[in-house]
Amino acid sequence: MRRSFYRLDRSGLSLILDQLKHRGYTVLGPKACGNALQWRPLDCLEDLPGGLSTLLAPAQYRLQTGSETCLFGNPGGLDSIKAILHPPRQTITTIRKAGDQLEISQETPPAAKLAFVGIQSCDLAAVAALDRVLLQNGEADEVYSANRANAFFLSVHCTQSGPTCFCASMGTGPRAKAGFDIALTERLEGEQPEYLAEAGSSLGAKVLEEAHALPAPPEWMRQSTEATQKAAEAQTRKVNRQAARAVIDSTFEHPRWEQTAKRCLSCGNCTSACPTCFCVNYEEQSSLDLASAQRVRLWDSCFTLSFSYIHGGSIRLTPKSRFRQWVSHKLARWQDQFGVTGCVGCGRCIVWCPAAIDITEEFAVLEQAAGSAVTAGGSPHGH
Amino acid sequence: MATSQIIAALAHHPFLDGLQPNHLDKLAMLACEISFEPDQVIFREGDPSSFFYLILSGRVAIEVAAPGRFLTIQTIGGGEELGWSSLLDQVNKQFRARCVEPVCALAFDGPRLTAEFENDHEFGYMLLRKVLATVAERLRATRLQMLDVYARKSGKGESGQ
Amino acid sequence: MSLLAAPPATVKRPIMQPAVGRVLQVVKETHDTFTLNIEPPPGDPVARFRPGQFSMLYVHGVGELPISISGDPECHDYLTYTIRSVGQVTYQLVTRQPGECIGLRGPFGTAWPLTEARGKSLLIVAGGIGLAPLRPAIYHVLRHRGDYNRLVVLYGGRSPRDLLYRKEFAAWGMLPDTQTLATVDYGGVSWRGHVGVVTAMFRHVRMQPDETVAMLCGPEIMMRYAGRELESRGIPASRIFLSMERNMKCAVGFCGHCQMGPYFVCKDGPVFPFTQIKPYLDLYEL
Structure with missing residues (x-):
């Protein structure tokens, strides 16, 4: 569709939120909660973390007071929306025993109408990746479909990059290319931020028009592109994604896996923080009288020993093999399975790894070993 | 069995697959037809190694004595060889060979055969290559068998919950 | 969106x-x-x-x-x-x-290639409980006997008392154009059958490799060695099929547990052509 561009000030943005609520959406956005930015229902723009900034480094996350007045800074410092679309704990079926019969009832989640305000390009790419797994992979996951089907994405292009971001090299940011209904560029010229709003869907355009948004000055578009380009250029971490499959394929036995696995705690933080890790386990939870049982779906992690267990033992016995499975899946096997990369370059695994294991650093070592150290991982925009 | 029949049997024996006719003739001169009844013991553990056999039909169990019983390590059937240790110097039989079915075989006197290998190195080389291939195959099979791949493993059982 | x-x-x-x-x-x-x-x-x-x-x-x-x-x-x-x-x-x-x-x-999951195998001979190689997933294929061949040439069933087990379907297995061996061979790793005194690994049985099989489709199911080690051995005996890898086992929680590709390299064993398998799965069989802890 042809994209239209609008300008919004703070009250205009506020009006958009009201529009969404009026249309029956539960509006969610990043909120400072438990010393981190997490997705929570938004009442008003004041709920957004204006004046707060995240300090990110390997194995380090701090939420601190900043001086800026922008509402949507903090690239890479925001929780992913995976926990909302693909909940960490979900009852799937309830099975009751009645005599020698079994009565099975499906716990169908209610169809949700969720609007995500402030979602970044890496996370839009992550949603597209999850769509491939949970919607377009033969069967459709019922829980994910229910949460996903009516989702509205009011995204924000990143005009700054976090120190752990590498979306530019993964081709997923910092500018959102698709998947949004409205994409904002936050502009800080005066005292209060202003917004360039770009409709990405007819619904997005409609919402903007209903908020009586005015057309944006043409130079705003150029400035927005320049700003995201600058953010891309500022990224110091990268993964050569074009070479990723070949590198992973040729380094299966490389000693680096073992060296790094010695630091790895197999804690699974990376898989929890990762916006595309989708693995789950199904557990049986019985009532005390054993009359009723529930099949409960829980997030699982390929870092656990039981993940690959078959009669006789676990396939991936060593932390090395589990670490290798995770990295290989993210950077290479996902391509084979779903045609897209499983890593969107959000950098969360780097931040949340207690041992400060950095996937980009690991890849660089393997790439050098594979002897295919091609420089560019695509242009900064990942075209 | 006439010599011509022995030559034909040798020519069709998988163990000798691809051997030159003059070598087959040489073998035929040394071969002696022999048959065994079920449960008949062809050789015992500790016997001096004397005969090398090409099994034509039937099945032989290679066994080892354990207190109170015999364990079968392997069975050998038609198309296979038995007793390659007779081609080595000064080695006694390490296992017992017992027929589990009526067995028809061609027997070769080990010392005579090795003497012929000495006489005709090309003949000896060709035959020992065949023996080596068999020994390698037996070794591989034994290694696999040692793994006990069908065993019920220790551990907590399957992971289903 | x-x-x-x-x-x-x-x-x-x-x-x-x-x-x-x-x-x-x-x-x-x-x-x-x-x-x-x-x-x-x-x-x-x-x-x-x-x-x-x-x-x-x-x-x-x-x-x-x-x-x-x-x-x-x-x-x-x-x-x-x-x-x-x-x-x-x-x-x-x-x-x-x-x-x-x-x-x-x-x-x-995927099935044995019985349609593709029509007009050819079938070599079935089973180890242990692996005979169970192959039995429906045998039933199919027996019901549509005219569609196939020879049927050979090789079956390896730990000991005679571990062998499945023994009466049925013996009955299959009596059928025309059918050969069955059972072998065990540990034979007792009363066992008059073969002792040795299932790969050692290939030499006793009467069939033409160029018109044979092989179907394997058993412990992964057994299938790996059997697959290679069959290839060396002239059956191309594209006509050797094996059934893989991995941890599975959902069976539809959602849970992620059964991944084996690029494959989800639950939906890309469990039956794979040897050509497809061979590169991954040799990778320890893949």
Whole structure:
């Protein structure tokens, strides 16, 4: 569709939120909660973390007071929306025993109408990746479909990059290319931020028009592109994604896996923080009288020993093999399975790894070993 | 069995697959037809190694004595060889060979055969290559068998919950 | 951005929701292995399977497991599973009494290439419990005997008392154009059959490699060696098929547990052509 561009000030943005609520959406956005930015229902723009900034480094996350007045800074410092679309704990079926019969009832989640305000390009790419797994992979996951089907994405292009971001090299940011209904560029010229709003869907355009948004000055578009380009250029971490499959394929036995696995705690933080890790386990939870049982779906992690267990033992016995499975899946096997990369370059695994294991650093070592150290991982925009 | 029949049997024996006719003739001169009844013991553990056999039909169990019983390590059937240790110097039989079915075989006197290998190195080389291939195959099979791949493993059982 | 709603499927049970099946019969095969006949709901699609596919069997209060279907694919009255009791769920499955209910989902996964194998000879190589997923293929061949040339079934087990379907196996061997050979790793005094690994049986097989399709199921080590050995005996890798086992929780590619390199064994497998799976069989802890 042809994209239209609008300008919004703070009250205009506020009006958009009201529009969404009026249309029956539960509006969610990043909120400072438990010393981190997490997705929570938004009442008003004041709920957004204006004046707060995240300090990110390997194995380090701090939420601190900043001086800026922008509402949507903090690239890479925001929780992913995976926990909302693909909940960490979900009852799937309830099975009751009645005599020698079994009565099975499906716990169908209610169809949700969720609007995500402030979602970044890496996370839009992550949603597209999850769509491939949970919607377009033969069967459709019922829980994910229910949460996903009516989702509205009011995204924000990143005009700054976090120190752990590498979306530019993964081709997923910092500018959102698709998947949004409205994409904002936050502009800080005066005292209060202003917004360039770009409709990405007819619904997005409609919402903007209903908020009586005015057309944006043409130079705003150029400035927005320049700003995201600058953010891309500022990224110091990268993964050569074009070479990723070949590198992973040729380094299966490389000693680096073992060296790094010695630091790895197999804690699974990376898989929890990762916006595309989708693995789950199904557990049986019985009532005390054993009359009723529930099949409960829980997030699982390929870092656990039981993940690959078959009669006789676990396939991936060593932390090395589990670490290798995770990295290989993210950077290479996902391509084979779903045609897209499983890593969107959000950098969360780097931040949340207690041992400060950095996937980009690991890849660089393997790439050098594979002897295919091609420089560019695509242009900064990942075209 | 006439010599011509022995030559034909040798020519069709998988163990000798691809051997030159003059070598087959040489073998035929040394071969002696022999048959065994079920449960008949062809050789015992500790016997001096004397005969090398090409099994034509039937099945032989290679066994080892354990207190109170015999364990079968392997069975050998038609198309296979038995007793390659007779081609080595000064080695006694390490296992017992017992027929589990009526067995028809061609027997070769080990010392005579090795003497012929000495006489005709090309003949000896060709035959020992065949023996080596068999020994390698037996070794591989034994290694696999040692793994006990069908065993019920220790551990907590399957992971289903 | 919202998604276009997919056209609603005809009334269909949610994919994770089991159908309720009733245990008809439990037959003891060996000291630790049992065959269960389960009656599915009348006309339920859970009963329509192709040889090589598996179901997810659920025991109330205990859990769910993937189990290969081991019965006749043309029998829709009940489903047959041969289960070795090795853990909590399998133990609970084999100790069900006739009349009790269990949950069934499926069938799932790829099947043995029986259509592609028409007009050719079939070499079936089974190890241990691996004969169970191959038995539906054997039943299919026996029902459509004219469609295939020779049928050879090689079966390796730990010891004579571990061999499954012994009477049936002996009966197959009596059929025309059919050869069966069983071998064990540990033979007792009364065992008059072969002792040795199943790969050692290939030399006793009478068939033409250039018109043979091989189907393998058993411990992974056995399949790896058997696959290589068959290749060296002239059967191209593209005509060798094997059935893989991995941890499976969902059977539809959602749970991620069964990944093996680029494959989800639950839906890309369990039956794979050797050409496809061979590069990954040699990678330890893949």
